[in-house]
Amino acid sequence: MVRLTIDGRAVEVPEGTTVLRAAEKAGIDIPTLCDHPELTPYGGCRLCMVEVEGVPALQTSCTLPATNGMVIYTNTPRIREARRLILSFLFGDRNHFCMYCQVSGGDCELQNAAYREEMTHWPLQPGWRPYPVDASHEDFVLDHNRCILCRRCVRACGELVGNFTLGVRDRGAQTMIIADLGVPLGESTCVSCGTCVQVCPTGALIDRFSAYRGRDAEIERTKTVCVGCSVGCGVELITRENHLMRIDGDWEAPVNDGVLCEVGRYQPLKDERARIVTPLVRKNGTLKAASWDEALDVVAERLKPLVGRNGDGVAAIASARLPAEVLYLFKRIFADAVGSGMVTSTGWNSAWASIVKSGRVSERGLDALKSADCVVVLGTDLVQDHQVAGFFVKRSLPQGTRLVVIDPADNALSEWAHYVLRPQPGTERDLLLGIMAAVVELAGEQSNRDLSEHSPELASQRTGVAADEIRRVARVVASSQKPVFVYGDGAASNGSAGIVETMAQLVNLIEAPGEGYPALVAVCGQANGLAAAAYGLDRAFSVGGHQVAYLALGDEDPDQALVQPLEGVPFIVVQASHVSAATTMADVVLPVETWAEQEGHYLNLEGRLQEAHRGLTPPEGVWSNVRVLQSLAEKLGITLDDGWEQALRARVPIA
Ligand code: SF4
Ligand code: SF4
Ligand code: SF4
Ligand code: FES
Numbered sequence: 001m002v003r004l005t006i007d008g009r010a011v012e013v014p015e016g017t018t019v020l021r022a023a024e025k026a027g028i029d030i031p032t033l034c035d036h037p038e039l040t041p042y043g044g045c046r047l048c049m050v051e052v053e054g055v056p057a058l059q060t061s062c063t064l065p066a067t068n069g070m071v072i073y074t075n076t077p078r079i080r081e082a083r084r085l086i087l088s089f090l091f092g093d094r095n096h097f098c099m100y101c102q103v104s105g106g107d108c109e110l111q112n113a114a115y116r117e118e119m120t121h122w123p124l125q126p127g128w129r130p131y132p133v134d135a136s137h138e139d140f141v142l143d144h145n146r147c148i149l150c151r152r153c154v155r156a157c158g159e160l161v162g163n164f165t166l167g168v169r170d171r172g173a174q175t176m177i178i179a180d181l182g183v184p185l186g187e188s189t190c191v192s193c194g195t196c197v198q199v200c201p202t203g204a205l206i207d208r209f210s211a212y213r214g215r216d217a218e219i220e221r222t223k224t225v226c227v228g229c230s231v232g233c234g235v236e237l238i239t240r241e242n243h244l245m246r247i248d249g250d251w252e253a254p255v256n257d258g259v260l261c262e263v264g265r266y267q268p269l270k271d272e273r274a275r276i277v278t279p280l281v282r283k284n285g286t287l288k289a290a291s292w293d294e295a296l297d298v299v300a301e302r303l304k305p306l307v308g309r310n311g312d313g314v315a316a317i318a319s320a321r322l323p324a325e326v327l328y329l330f331k332r333i334f335a336d337a338v339g340s341g342m343v344t345s346t347g348w349n350s351a352w353a354s355i356v357k358s359g360r361v362s363e364r365g366l367d368a369l370k371s372a373d374c375v376v377v378l379g380t381d382l383v384q385d386h387q388v389a390g391f392f393v394k395r396s397l398p399q400g401t402r403l404v405v406i407d408p409a410d411n412a413l414s415e416w417a418h419y420v421l422r423p424q425p426g427t428e429r430d431l432l433l434g435i436m437a438a439v440v441e442l443a444g445e446q447s448n449r450d451l452s453e454h455s456p457e458l459a460s461q462r463t464g465v466a467a468d469e470i471r472r473v474a475r476v477v478a479s480s481q482k483p484v485f486v487y488g489d490g491a492a493s494n495g496s497a498g499i500v501e502t503m504a505q506l507v508n509l510i511e512a513p514g515e516g517y518p519a520l521v522a523v524c525g526q527a528n529g530l531a532a533a534a535y536g537l538d539r540a541f542s543v544g545g546h547q548v549a550y551l552a553l554g555d556e557d558p559d560q561a562l563v564q565p566l567e568g569v570p571f572i573v574v575q576a577s578h579v580s581a582a583t584t585m586a587d588v589v590l591p592v593e594t595w596a597e598q599e600g601h602y603l604n605l606e607g608r609l610q611e612a613h614r615g616l617t618p619p620e621g622v623w624s625n626v627r628v629l630q631s632l633a634e635k636l637g638i639t640l641d642d643g644w645e646q647a648l649r650a651r652v653p654i655a
Contacts, residue, residue: 004070011066019061019072020048030074031083031113033090034150035062036199038251038258039159045150046086047113050074058082080117087114092124093173094131095145101203102211109201110148131176136186139266140197140207142177147204149175153196160259162394165190177204191387192262198248209269210238210246222615223250225602226264227321227527227595231255231366231388232604233264237596237615244269244596244616255366255604261387268596273557273578277619280589287589292623292631299588300635302548302571303338307636310341312545315569318537319556320347320526323600323612326625327528328644330552331535333629337638342546344539345532346556350525351379351489351500353538360504361530361652364484364519365606369393372519374480376404376473378428378503380488383412386523386605389486402476406431407490419473423463428491431470432502434459438474439509449509477506482514489524523605531603534651543569551575551582554625555594558582575628592625593618600626603648608655 003012004022011026018041023030033045043063050061053071058079061072073079090096090110098104098111106112131144149168154177157166165188169178179188197205219240226233226247234253238246247265251258279295280287290298306313316334318327327345335343355361369375369392382390394416397403405417408425423431433454440449441456456467456474477483485507491499507518532538543549543565551558551566553576563581566572574586577594597618602610618624623631633640648654 002066002068004066004068004072006072007074013066017066019050019059019064019066019070022066023050023061023072023074028074030061031116032062033109033113033148033201034152036152036156039152039155039199042151042155045090045148047083049079049082051076051079083113084117084119084123087117087119088122088124090148091122092126093128094147095126095128096202101146102206103203103215105215105217107216108203134179134185136184137190137192138186139192139194139209139262140185140205141211142185143204143206144176145204146202147177148202149177150201151177152199152201153177153205156195156199158398159395160257161191161193161195161391162397163189163191163193163391166196191383192266193260193387193391194262194265195249195259198258207246209266213245214240219245220615221248222613223253224596224613224615225527225610226260227602227612228261228263228267229386230523230525230527230529230605231386232527232602232608232610233260233388234258234610235260235264239615242617255606255608255610256388259388259391261391263387271578273580275578275619276576276583276589276591276622278591278621280583280586282587287586295588295590296628296631296635299550299573299590299632302573303550303632303636306338306340306547308339310339312547314338314340314548314550315342315541315543315546316340316344316550316552317541317562318345318532318552319554320345320350320529320532320537321556321595322528322552322554322625323598324528324531324603324609324648325600325642325644326552326554326629327532327535327537328647329626329629329633329640331537332640333633333636333638334550335536337633337636342539342542343537344541345529345537346541346553346558346562347526347529347532348538348540349489350529350533351487351491351522352525352529352533354500355522355524356530356533356538356651358500360500360520360522361607364516364521365608365655366392366521368482368484368516368519368521369486370396372396372401372482372484372517373399373514374402374404374477374483375486376406376477376483377411377413377486378406378432378488379491379499380486380523381407381411381413382486382488382523383415385488389523393486402480404473404476419469419476421465421469421473423465427463429499429502430454430459430462431465432499432506434463434465434467434470435474435477436502436506436509438471439478439506441471442474442478477518478510480518481512482517482519483510483512484517484519484521486521486523488522521605525605527604528602530605530607530652531601531648534603534648541565547571548573552625552629553577553580553582554592554598575625577622590628591622592628593622597622598624601645603652603654606655607653609645609648
């Protein structure tokens with residue numbers, strides 16, 4: 001620990017802490033612009049300058065390490081004069097006609113800093129020249145006129161997202177933020193995660209969806225969980241008068257540290273599907289509005305005679321994006337009380353079912369990825385799916401992390417990989433055994449394993465991957481301090497469960513010095529796919545001779561694989577928030593809330609149980625999924641319990 005004095009207050013902080021963070025700890029506020037707690041200190045804007053006793057020049061507190069005995073002053077006349085000069089330069093450099101700017105009036109850190117210094121005008125004659133506005137991106141706009149070159153966006157794109165799309169061109173007054181080698185943002189390698197927009201302190205990077213629709217003082221923020229996939233990122237819903245305007249990453253969320261992907265940040269804002277706001281019952285071939293009581297009566301009357309008929313009674317499927325409470329009630333009604341043998345979830349074809357059965361849930365979480373020095377990825381494309389997990393991999397590469405991608409098919413992560421192994425489809429397990437044999441070779445006499453029947457040469461014949469490549473990858477994983485093996489749905493879904501077991505054997509074979517390593521991490525499925533599998537909602541969905549199909553979709557848009565089997569089913573009930581191919585086929589439609597309107601729990605891929613909170617009020621006439629199932633159970637004479645958490649804990653370890 002080091003001890004220093006800031007504005008007369010004694011402060012004690014761990015070694016390596018900057019003066020800025022030490023001041024924050026002491027409750028002393030130093031103005032900043034280029035600093036961001038999640039980014040490496042840069043020291044570019046100079047606004048955070050402080051006086052250090054015995055040092056002639058002012059120092060930037062965001063880059064200055066605190067040392068024992070330091071005496072710091074943060075608010076002397078000299079410092080305040082320097083701050084005003086810096087702000088004058090920033091306002092004079094580019095066009096900051098604040099009255100036309102969407103963040104003016106409380107949301108702009110530059111403007112707020114000027115108000116704080118009681119600046120009422122620009123002391124320097126502005127020498128503005130027009131800069132371009134890049135409006136080529138679908139989700140946000142970059143107005144170079146408002147840019148103060150703080151480089152937060154550049155650092156966020158590299159350090160947090162690992163995408164390195166943004167950079168800086170030229171020097172001095174010519175300096176510009178650029179995408180790639182100077183292409184429009186919309187044509188760049190940007191993956192639309194929006195992290196740069198979230199960190200921009202001015203109106204230079206603005207979001208198309210929320211721009212000019214409300215300032216911070218007029219909006220509400222609700223912390224909840226993204227249901228885009230099983231990573232389970234923490235989000236903040238930004239709402240105004242019950243409209244969803246923006247989604248920010250929650251900087252305090254332990255899973256994602258504030259970072260989101262395009263699916264979590266922008267897709268919900270682009271949802272243009274028609275909302276269902278009243279129960280519908282088919283009469284004379286047409287869906288007609290009905291009361292809740294009437295609609296539930298119709299459903300209950302069709303279900304009652306089917307109780308106990310497990311072969312051809314009810315086929316029931318629930319979305320794996322629904323909260324655990326809903327999935328549990330769904331299972332209690334249809335599997336336990338009605339007794340149907342076909343009760344499942346839309347996550348049935350993911351790897352979770354076999355993982356739950358194998359007892360391998362959450363051996364290590366995503367934190368293992370954040371500090372890995374070697375990552376082997378098999379059976380998933382982390383650029384397309386579970387993208388934030390992919391960001392953790394990509395952002396570690398500049399620190400020297402080696403990336404190995406094993407995939408018979410095209411995999412976008414390969415572009416980032418040091419080693420890409422493309423075995424023939426179906427031979428992934430042989431390849432892993434070949435790598436194991438090569439690891440044993442490396443260990444020489446220290447190993448008592450005999451894997452000669454899987455030698456790299458034999459594995460090469462079986463997989464089509466050169467023996468040299470197999471040995472090279474084996475050397476990389478065996479010499480790493482903190483290797484992590486990531487597998488996705490492709491490695492463990494139907495017919496290929498042996499791959500996960502072999503991967504686990506490979507992990508056991510390697511002796512890595514890093515504590516908790518080597519690690520095996522599953523990155524699979526939908527938001528609550530793990531919970532659905534834990535409740536046993538994991539059967540392959542098929543409808544054959546069933547009298548009723550009951551679909552609890554929530555806000556999931558059903559794909560063709562879900563809709564097509566419904567052809568010919570005599571009676572279809574769909575519990576959903578939006579119009580879809582399934583609701584148009586339904587005999588009864590029960591309107592329910594969306595993810596942003598609901599409460600409940602989600603179990604992410606690490607086995608972390610997270611609570612979702614309601615950020616929007618559903619339209620009148622729309623019920624919660626829980627209320628619909630409880631009311632239906634009542635009409636069927638079924639008694640329900642709230643043992644959802646206990647049932648989960650009985651099947652999977654919960655972090
Ligand atoms: S949206 Fe994401 S990937 Fe695109 S430039 Fe911004 S930080 Fe980089
Ligand atoms: S665009 Fe925003 S975050 Fe990026 S350098 Fe300019 S002001 Fe800073
Ligand atoms: S990685 Fe998954 S949970 Fe995280 S923001 Fe993207 S879709 Fe949402
Ligand atoms: S915040 Fe310290 S130099 Fe910008």
